Amino acid sequence: MMAFMSTSKGAALVTGGARRIGAAIALALAQHGYDVALHFHTSVEPAQRTAKEITGLGRRCRVFRCDLNDHDETAALIPSVREQFPRLNVLVNNASVFEPATLRATGRDLFERHFNIHFRAPFFLTQAFAEGCSAGQVINILDTRVRASDPRHAAYTLSKKALLELTRMAARELGPAIRVNGVAPGMILPPPGGVVDELERRSAGLPLKRIGDTANVVAAVLFLIDNPFVTGECVYVDGGEHL
Ligand SMILES: NC(=O)c1ccc[n+]([C@@H]2O[C@H](COP(=O)([O-])OP(=O)(O)OC[C@H]3O[C@@H](n4cnc5c(N)ncnc54)[C@H](OP(=O)(O)O)[C@@H]3O)[C@@H](O)[C@H]2O)c1
Numbered sequence: 241m242m243a244f245m246s247t248s249k250g251a252a253l254v255t256g257g258a259r260r261i262g263a264a265i266a267l268a269l270a271q272h273g274y275d276v277a278l279h280f281h282t283s284v285e286p287a288q289r290t291a292k293e294i295t296g297l298g299r300r301c302r303v304f305r306c307d308l309n310d311h312d313e314t315a316a317l318i319p320s321v322r323e324q325f326p327r328l329n330v331l332v333n334n335a336s337v338f339e340p341a342t343l344r345a346t347g348r349d350l351f352e353r354h355f356n357i358h359f360r361a362p363f364f365l366t367q368a369f370a371e372g373c374s375a376g377q378v379i380n381i382l383d384t385r386v387r388a389s390d391p392r393h394a395a396y397t398l399s400k401k402a403l404l405e406l407t408r409m410a411a412r413e414l415g416p417a418i419r420v421n422g423v424a425p426g427m428i429l430p431p432p433g434g435v436v437d438e439l440e441r442r443s444a445g446l447p448l449k450r451i452g453d454t455a456n457v458v459a460a461v462l463f464l465i466d467n468p469f470v471t472g473e474c475v476y477v478d479g480g481e482h483l
Pocket residue numbers: 255256257258259260261262279280281282283284306307308309333334335336337338357381382383384424425426427428429430431432
């Protein structure tokens with residue numbers, strides 16, 4: 241049975257929200273009182289399942305397909321979300337690719353895919369979001385690698401570093417109407433198709449000696465959403481890896 245639907249706090253667009261960390265963030269925002277514009281690219285059925293869970297919580301949800309590697313599709317996303325959700329006031333840039341390649345091994349396509357999805361799309365989504373938004377916030381999902389230089393994932397790491405700088409710059413330009421913050425996860429989920437054992441083995445080297453879970457990332461997102469005096473911040477959810 242559908243839960244009681246109270247007035248929403250607004251609407252949140254979550255990119256890459258069909259599954260894994262993005263779905264956990266979308267569900268938490270729904271539980272927190274936001275209607276959800278759920279973006280996906282290829283995960284049609286997972287997106288529909290997550291949307292159904294959100295509506296089961298008593299919030300509105302619509303799914304939006306968009307290839308964030310394509311600039312024209314990206315530019316059309318916020319206007320079509322606003323048609324359905326005129327009270328859009330949260331943007332979570334979560335969508336990601338994670339393809340290993342050193343600087344020497346990085347081809348143009350891999351380079352562009354990472355920078356388009358992690359930097360160009362959040363840049364122009366933030367710009368479109370800010371237009372006509374009198375009070376809202378942006379959360380960028382980063383990676384603890386922004387504090388180091390991981391040469392095995394050159395384009396991934398550099399594009400997330402660029403997103404951290406965008407977080408700070410946008411926080412300065414868009415305040416006081418809009419707060420912009422980042423969450424930098426560490427070892428949470430193995431990449432799709434990967435195994436958790438490998439993460440658990442590597443986590444022995446962390447100060448907290450364990451991997452995290454999606455709830456830890458969600459808690460940081462909700463902290464940033466709820467704290468009206470924090471902007472331009474990056475919260476590391478990584479068991480101390482950035483140290
Ligand atoms: N997993 C971790 O432990 C970890 C660690 C550090 C940082 N992070 C960060 O946390 C966030 C979530 O991580 P995750 O592991 O849950 O992410 P993920 O599963 O690797 O990717 C999230 C979503 O990004 C979407 N995406 C990929 N290419 C796209 C494209 N061309 N256009 C539009 N969407 C596209 C996919 O949507 P579809 O499935 O619909 O195609 C995918 O479901 C990411 O920003 C990641 O960098 C994660």
